[in-house]
Amino acid sequence: MVSAIHILSTGLGAAFLLGLLPEAWRGRAHLVTLAALALMSAIALSWVLAFAFDGQQMVDVFTAGVSPPFAINLRLGMAEAALSLTVCLSGLLSALYLKTSLITQGRRAMAVLLIAVMAFCGIILTRDIFNLFVFVELSVVSVGGLVLLSDDNRALGAGFKYLIVSQVVSILMLLGVIFLYHAGGTLNIDTLTAANAAGIGTGGLAFFLLLMAVVAEAKPVPANGWALDIYQAAHPAFSALFSAAAGTAALFAVDKVLVMGGPTWPPVVAGIGLFSFVAANVLGLSQTHDRRLLGYSSIAQIGLVLGVVGLKDVVGEHYLFIAGGILVAHAVAKAGMFWLSGLVAERKLSAWAVLRKNPILLFAFATFVALLVGLPPFPGFYAKWELIHALMAQDRVVLVALILLGALLEATYLMRWFGYALKRGADLESVQFEVRKVAVVLTAALGGWGLGYVWGELSGHANLLHSMALLFALGFVVLDGLPAWVKNTVAIAGMSAFFYVSYPGYDPLQLIFASIILLGGAAIFVAGYHERGRRLGFYPSAMLMYAGLAMLIVADTTFQFFAAWEVLTVGSYFLILRGKESEPHALSYIVFSLGGAFALMAGFALASGGVSEFAIQGLSDVAAEAAPWVFVLLAVGFMTKTAAIGLHIWLPGAHAEAETDVSPMVSGILLKAGLFGLFTLLMTMGKTQMYGVELTHVLMWIGAISALLGNLMAVFQEDAKRLLAYSSIGQMGYALFGLAMMNHLGWLMALMFVINHYVYKSMLFLSVGGVAKRTGTKLMYRMGGLITLMPLSFVAVLIGIIAMSGVPPLSGFGGRWIFYNAIMTAEYKLPILIIFLSGPIAFLYLFRLIHTIFLGQLKDEHRRITEAPFWIVVPQMLFVAFLLGFAVVPGLALRHVDAYIAQFFVGGGLSWDGLTITSPFGYWSPVSIMIVTGAIFAVLLAWLVFLNHKAQKVKQFNIVFAAERPHRPETTHFAWNFYAPYRKAFGFLLKPYATWFWDGVAGAFHGVAETARRFYTGDGQVYAFHMLGFVLVVYLIAMGM
Amino acid sequence: MVKKAIALALILGLGLIFAALLLGYAPDAALNETAAYYATRTADEIGAQNIVTAIIVTYRGLDTLGEVTVLFLTAAIVGLVLSRTRAGDNAPRLSDLPPPGELLEIGTKLLVPLILLFGAYVFINGHLTPGGGFQGGAILASAILLMLLTDPLRRSSHRLISRIESSAGLFYVVIGVLGAALAGGFLDNRILPLGEFGALFSAGAIPVIYALIGLKVGAEFSSMMVSLSETEDE
Amino acid sequence: MDFEWIRIPHALLTLLIVFLYGLLLGAVIQKIGARAGRRHGIPFYQNYIDLIKNYALRTTITHGFMFYLGPVFRLTGGVGLLLFVPTIYGVAMHENFSFAGDLILALYFVFFGSLGMALGAGESGHPYAAIGVSRGLSQVTAAELPFAIAVFAVALQYQTLSVTDIVAAQQGSVFNWTVFTNPLAVTAAMMSFLGSMMRPPFDVVLAPQEIPIGPPTEYHSAYLALMQSNRAIFPIAKMVIYMNLFFGGAANWPVFFLKVFLLYLFAAFVGVVFPRFRVEQSVRWFLVWGVPVAVAGLFWV
């Protein structure tokens, strides 16, 4: 093993060596730089491997042949090695990225870069506070120099501001160092700690000054205006280094220094860190400049880690895993993002649309965003999970709330940005990216995946990257170059095979969901054969969603459940984002979903009392005082997915604007994830009271109101897909209501809805999507009379709406029948009235759907259109067949589930004798109904045909009213504002209170951000004020504590 | 006005901290552990008479290496910054400037070698007497300053300066590495024999290191001055 | 309660009786209404004549597939509704096909015909048809609500969803009828009844006195005849349900004829007294007056 000192000596030696090379040998000088950085990385890497695999113990490196505290020593443990590696690698990649610039600037610039990297490593390695000061100053000077590399003249101002602030910082630091030396008689951190120097005389104050100096290097809000300016103006490759390496080094320095100060200071640091995290994320919301935004994000992430550093004692043994996970994810992602920004010509966020020209870069961008947001399978995901659990274990609820709020804000602006990149901006002509830079970015992205693997291995949970389902989904990233039909076939085959293999392991409930997800998903994929070309990005996203769903239903522990939840959320987000106009809706979807997911995480953590590996079954014995809160958190989390009223505003846009075959996936299948969650919740926790209020009753109300308002809103939509989307809100409300009734039949009804909703909503979305494809519009009043042109689509819609409205003899009636039987034993009657009201409302929108599209007057511009594309019709016909079959023999699916549910409730089940299904109150014989209805219908039809067999088909306008003949379909087609009188009666219920509320919340955050960011005036002197003020305020607060 | 008031308030706040430090400060009656160690062990371990030098060059050698690097960095950056603006310069001619005067010219010729010698003396004896590489280096640089005053247009060889600077630095690092390889640790001065306590060639590698530092610091200061003076020409 | 072939002729017999009585009743009620308005009114056999005439007409056109099927759906709805509910309590031959499902089936089967009709009318392309459907659907959402709640109350009261069992529970004395055991629920249900009978004040859906509006607008000849048949059967099928749920059912045909007549008369009586509501007015009326009464009835149980 090469001693760690040579990480430093290599950097320094190479820097000096560069001076000896002739000025003209710039290329060679660059090679020397790269070689030195590579060597430094290799040394760090060898140590990392030694620590990881050879059981290597932490080593102290002595200088001067004298043992500490009399000479400076370095220390190398796992953390130091890993962070040094991070620093060196980001230096190496940045140097590679900066090749052109460095060669132009010459060897001196390269030397500065080398020394910067060396200095960051020094900050990490040294155990001596004055030596720390030296390395900090070295990093200050080299950063000051590197900022000058930027082509942006404004960088000069930024660099100077930095120097002003660092002068103040260095004054504080030196004073701290010398008085600490005086108090402890040494400069060595370990000896100072042992001597409790911070507790002797002025040592406490000295420690405070030193601490503030190192904390200042971590750029806490608000003493960080300079850092933002640097991020904005400096060369992106440098910003990458600055964010990844300098931040890492500063954090480690804080960690190192903090141990000297005793128990007073960690809470202070935690407070500073978390304040920075939340504040920077709020401020980030109103940023429009990409690099500055990244700056805010950097500050936020570093703030979070700073918070974790301060909470070291609270998080206990997981400290390194958590802090390290967030930190390396941040370092890799932020460096990657800055490198990416160097490939984008303009600084508007939407200018990143140029990345669309290169799938590799887009993949990298997605990876980086996921890394930053902490989505699975990346380190931040594992780290956040452990962090929240560790905090919950100590009842730090406020901190959990703060962290989750900050994370949600960050996700908001990052996802918004990703949406811009994918959807905004005109289609540009092709752009050539430098291969070298793309390679650097790709390396970072792959590094991120590698880290995800490592963290998964370290996590103590199952590594997500070992999950077959997820791997299969990720495989599509690799296959993405193949034609769509090949991938489609692979997807269908894969999902069917997966179902076949997993089939024996499912219990009846899982089986129902698995059939819908895997087989149902495969059925919808049939429509995918319609697509020509490669359909880039579609299959990885869709398969990611399905993988998440498949993992969800078999999850045993809260961790697996949550991981699966996040995976399916991400997949579906990408899927929804594909729609033409879907960017804002996809954003609101992901924000709501992540908010819900965070509620879940908090709920799980609360339930387990902070134990991170916790069986879902364990939810049934949650401590009584926590139980109601767990229930509320989990229920809210799940209800964001089922789009219960109040949390529903994301759904209409997301479902309506999605692609034709995506809408059925996200509506018919994805929503079931929320229902599955609610099933799980109620199965384990059951009835729970909070302050004497029965929470399942609250759920009943929410379900009922969702059903009513969802249906009511659907009635007034002009857009066919929106209508279907709102109707999903209503349908999910019904299902929620059924679950919340907490009786046998209620659950059975919910399950019936699970199946039925999948079938008819998928079918309707496909039909409507097919029609929209042909007519070029989704607005129903612009269609009409399509029945003769698109008969198969019409049949699908017809069967769909009969099933959905619950009219016998189709399967929807089964749901209604079970519903009536279920409410007979419900304890709580009032919300049932609302359900009664909302039931018939469904007829309104369903009739409108079929009438305004297929009946009425055909428009002139549609006279030549043909039936919807073959492959879109095929799955619809499958669904029609299924619906008819399911109507006759619902027992096939429901019988086993009925028996399965029986274990949760005493009595109240159905009996399945012969063809008649009997409940304690009534009976239902699907086959008889079908036969009787069919027979009557056939007889009457025959009678009519006998009488009217010669009926003559007349032309479209062969109708007469008010003594004139209509001649324009537009004026004759009664379609727009179809239920005008109804609006007069019920319009007051439709005021978008939820939208106003959420808009208000969003507006408030943006308003705060817009106002608060004016704090950063841009004046270097003011920043020095901030710095000093920050120190004083922290001092006052700490003294007050 | 408001700004000054705020500044004053901040300074007052800072003053409170300072006051606390000042009032809480009690001078030590005896050397603390670290200092006592240096006082008693330097002679044996390092073989340098000047304890401060022993600390600077050996015990805290890493600091000093960093310090030298700061200077190196600054010199490099100043060069970088100023060379950027200098790009495409049109060098002024000698005739544009007033002559420096006979006194200065002759004084320079007389003094420069002496100053250089003195500087070398200071850094070579750094382990014995007060002084050392930095002081010596600064003295060396003053000779260059004198030369620049005499002839502002003298194009001192950047190349030479930078050669000296870089090779001194490189050797410094090499010695450090040798210390790690041959003796107890990085920058251990005992790669050379400690010699007789108090002699010129004693204290192991300290004189060598100090000489390198002296050269390096001299070169760096010179390079900064040269860079600055050249920009001033325009 | 299983299927036997003999049930088919029995059911057809029920159907025939109800059909003939329905045609007659329609005309009689119309005549009563006319007399109340000091007009002469139609002869009691008028409906039979109209029906025969319409079935005999030969000028037949069609607007398409659904247009053709609309009346079939409509009449299937009426006939099915009748046959899924036992007509005469305690008489096996008039239990019809009630083995196929309970009260809930009947409640939902009501919509079968309406939906099919609406679809058929929609294909005619006549805007008035669509307007009628729009109004009808709007009104029915509110009008059905008190009824649904009342049904729920009754089902809870008797702890069953089986129509036969509900009727059985009301036997013995007049005071066992639901109308006496839960008058509030019955009151609410009767409000709904008014709403579903297409008579004033809730007849804006068809608006029979002015320009023709509503689903039948474009229908003629045999189509119209099917619908007229339905108009004879369907109200009675509905009233059978009301009778069974609230008024003790009927143990024989004379009682049946009487109770149905009285129920029909009630609707007609209200119809001649009150002017017509606009849709939103009727929606509000049901919500403001019907629902609270129904809820009170629910909590009466």
Add this chain to the structure above:
Amino acid sequence: MVHIAMLTGFVLIAIGIYGALTNRNILRMIVAFTVANTGVNIVLVSVGYMMGRTAPILDAAVPVAEAANRIIDPVPQALVLTAIVIGLGVTALMLAYAYRLYDCRGSLDISRFRDLKW
């Protein structure tokens, strides 16, 4: 004695920082910071000073055996040397910046360099 030196140092720091906070001219700010740095250095050396002792050089006047009782603390002296040199480096860097700033904006007023903000 020590306290007086230290007080001087602190006063210089305060003056320096106040100067840096109130002067808009970049060169003045740099000068102010050097004043503050000087103050820091004075504080630094004053910490190691002990009354009645001598410089930490082991010559004839201070034999090795007595050194521990005769010399002042050598560590701050070593530190201050490093601090001075580093301060010098930073000052030089700031001057270079000042030069470039003036070069591109024709002004040395710090409030003129506010294009980056918020």
